[in-house]
Amino acid sequence: MSTNTTHAYRTHHCAELTAGNVGETVRLSGWIHRKRDHGGVLFIDLRDHHGLTQLVAATGSPFLETLDKLRLESVVTIDGEVVARSEGTVNPNLPTGAIEVRVRGVTVQSEAAELPLPVAGEAEYPEDIRLRYRFLDLRRERLHKNIVLRSKVISSLRQRMQAQGFTEYQTPILTASSPEGARDFLVPSRLHPGKFYALPQAPQMFKQLLMVAGFDRYFQIAPCFRDEDARADRSPGEFYQLDFEMSFVTQEDVFQAIEPVLAGVFAEFAGWNRETPWAVTQGAFPRIPYRESMLKYGNDKPDLRNPLLISDVSEHFRQSGFGLFEKIVASGGVVRAIPAPNTADKSRKFFDDMNEWARSEGHAGLGYVTRKGGEFGGPIAKNHGTEGMEALYAALGLGPDDGCFFAAGKELPAAKLAGFARTRVGEQLGLIEQGAYKFCWIVDFPMFEADEETGKIDFSHNPFSMPQGEMGALETMDPLDILAFQYDIVCNGVELSSGAIRNHKPEIMYKAFEIAGYTQDQVDTNFPGMINAFKYGAPPHGGSAPGVDRIVMLIADEPNIREVTLFPLNQKAEDLMMNAPSAVSEKQLRELHIQPRKVG
Numbered sequence: 001m002s003t004n005t006t007h008a009y010r011t012h013h014c015a016e017l018t019a020g021n022v023g024e025t026v027r028l029s030g031w032i033h034r035k036r037d038h039g040g041v042l043f044i045d046l047r048d049h050h051g052l053t054q055l056v057a058a059t060g061s062p063f064l065e066t067l068d069k070l071r072l073e074s075v076v077t078i079d080g081e082v083v084a085r086s087e088g089t090v091n092p093n094l095p096t097g098a099i100e101v102r103v104r105g106v107t108v109q110s111e112a113a114e115l116p117l118p119v120a121g122e123a124e125y126p127e128d129i130r131l132r133y134r135f136l137d138l139r140r141e142r143l144h145k146n147i148v149l150r151s152k153v154i155s156s157l158r159q160r161m162q163a164q165g166f167t168e169y170q171t172p173i174l175t176a177s178s179p180e181g182a183r184d185f186l187v188p189s190r191l192h193p194g195k196f197y198a199l200p201q202a203p204q205m206f207k208q209l210l211m212v213a214g215f216d217r218y219f220q221i222a223p224c225f226r227d228e229d230a231r232a233d234r235s236p237g238e239f240y241q242l243d244f245e246m247s248f249v250t251q252e253d254v255f256q257a258i259e260p261v262l263a264g265v266f267a268e269f270a271g272w273n274r275e276t277p278w279a280v281t282q283g284a285f286p287r288i289p290y291r292e293s294m295l296k297y298g299n300d301k302p303d304l305r306n307p308l309l310i311s312d313v314s315e316h317f318r319q320s321g322f323g324l325f326e327k328i329v330a331s332g333g334v335v336r337a338i339p340a341p342n343t344a345d346k347s348r349k350f351f352d353d354m355n356e357w358a359r360s361e362g363h364a365g366l367g368y369v370t371r372k373g374g375e376f377g378g379p380i381a382k383n384h385g386t387e388g389m390e391a392l393y394a395a396l397g398l399g400p401d402d403g404c405f406f407a408a409g410k411e412l413p414a415a416k417l418a419g420f421a422r423t424r425v426g427e428q429l430g431l432i433e434q435g436a437y438k439f440c441w442i443v444d445f446p447m448f449e450a451d452e453e454t455g456k457i458d459f460s461h462n463p464f465s466m467p468q469g470e471m472g473a474l475e476t477m478d479p480l481d482i483l484a485f486q487y488d489i490v491c492n493g494v495e496l497s498s499g500a501i502r503n504h505k506p507e508i509m510y511k512a513f514e515i516a517g518y519t520q521d522q523v524d525t526n527f528p529g530m531i532n533a534f535k536y537g538a539p540p541h542g543g544s545a546p547g548v549d550r551i552v553m554l555i556a557d558e559p560n561i562r563e564v565t566l567f568p569l570n571q572k573a574e575d576l577m578m579n580a581p582s583a584v585s586e587k588q589l590r591e592l593h594i595q596p597r598k599v600g
Contacts (some may be wrong), residue, residue, distance in 0.1 A: 017096050028080075042067055189592075
């Protein structure tokens with residue numbers, strides 16, 4: 001029997017020992033994960049970062065009592081002999097499942113107090129408990145694997161970007177507040193009383209200035225800070241993105257540079273923690289114009305795993321026996337149809353429940369038509385007439401056993417309701433393709449939009465994008481008809497990022513802002529660094545910034561971004577573990593020339 005216990009804490013980690021180590025004396029350190037008492041024989045699963053090893057202490061062992069008294073999650077160092085498990089007790093699902101370690105010595109490194117939540121198992125616990133004791137939550141297997149996955153994904157992204165000729169640079173964290181975008185996190189200046197830095201919402205201006213400075217292909221795993229409310233796919237406070245920018249490129253050049261990076265990293269981890277790897281979009285990602293996306297999918301982040309397509313059927317109801325839709329169309333509204341294929345076997349309740357769901361979401365309702373064996377049913381079909389319904393169904397390519405839902409009203413609300421309904425119908429009928437990552441680009445976003453109440457023209461997306469047609473378009477076209485070189489990357493209905501070919505010409509930027517109601521002085525005041533730099537020779541450039549957190553969330557198939565983030569804030573943007581935000585001393589406030597106002 002060999003002896004190899006010279007290291008103070010371990011000779012092997014807890015996923016390393018195999019049948020080839022039988023007969024060796026080893027030293028392991030880790031947390032007591034589980035304990036099982038089998039008639040005086042104590043079995044313990046010892047856990048470290050790498051995995052589990054089973055320990056055994058039999059009756060008569062001088063260490064049995066010590067181990068038996070220790071709570072779960074106590075930290076111990078174990079000396080012992082590697083022995084083969086008896087036939088029938090081998091665990092083929094565990095790397096160390098062929099062996100166990102017979103305890104010959106125990107050193108207690110740290111005793112655990114009573115646990116506020118268990119580490120073994122995946123029982124759901126309230127968010128406040130999980131976040132207050134995040135260091136315990138992170139010991140749980142699923143979350144631990146997710147954080148390891150996050151590290152590996154970031155490493156892969158870096159390698160793939162470098163292989164594409166990009167170089168990583170770090171941009172400032174303390175910068176100036178910007179009037180555009182979300183709410184800033186402000187940092188008071190000690191040296192400049194009454195003035196504030198801002199944490200960057202994104203490295204947008206700095207990366208464009210890098211292009212002006214001649215660095216050509218930049219990337220960064222960039223921290224971004226926005227004082228926004230939490231959502232399932234957005235953390236409050238901070239997030240990370242794969243920020244990149246390129247010089248002397250067209251929109252297509254940007255697509256060709258980032259597509260292999262994203263497709264490659266998703267393909268690399270498509271089998272993460274699952275038996276069958278998920279399929280990933282092959283070749284060029286589909287390019288879908290914004291207006292087409294809003295029509296066919298009801299939003300600008302379509303889930304292409306859902307085969308259902310929305311259609312505009314307004315003209316079918318322009319002269320119809322169904323008065324409600326006829327009035328909506330006559331007043332400038334639209335009617336959108338969402339197919340419900342093979343629903344002849346569905347009861348009327350299925351359709352009524354969809355209508356009630358729409359109302360519960362704040363909409364007027366969701367009309368529907370049923371069809372079974374070619375026979376139409378429901379008030380819309382009765383009033384619209386069999387001939388009209390047959391013409392509509394023929395135009396939509398629907399069959400004799402297909403139902404159909406309708407969203408009607410002003411164009412944008414009707415499009416949104418149709419989009420929500422498309423998703424819900426797809427889910428209810430089990431039509432969403434499983435085990436796949438489906439990417440697409442949304443392109444040709446409108447440069448401007450009009451406020452519904454005031455009619456004021458403003459930017460609809462990114463004000464620094466190059467309008468398609470450049471100055472000529474700004475001078476001759478209706479602003480609402482001007483498209484921009486703006487694009488979004490979408491995967492499975494999740495927007496990974498927005499991007500654009502930038503407006504690098506000062507005269508075009510001034511004109512674009514003028515259309516949106518800004519003077520040249522306001523542009524110079526609000527964006528001095530960038531507009532000034534563009535006056536000294538700026539290359540055509542563009543880029544994007546896929547969200548790292550959302551990439552990992554999709555790969556891990558997690559419903560909430562919190563599950564792939566080390567120390568997230570709660571829904572109220574609080575760190576319950578570190579008690580942040582917190583009050584600070586009067587001395588600190590005086591140094592920053594700040595006197596708090598009493599609230600209430």
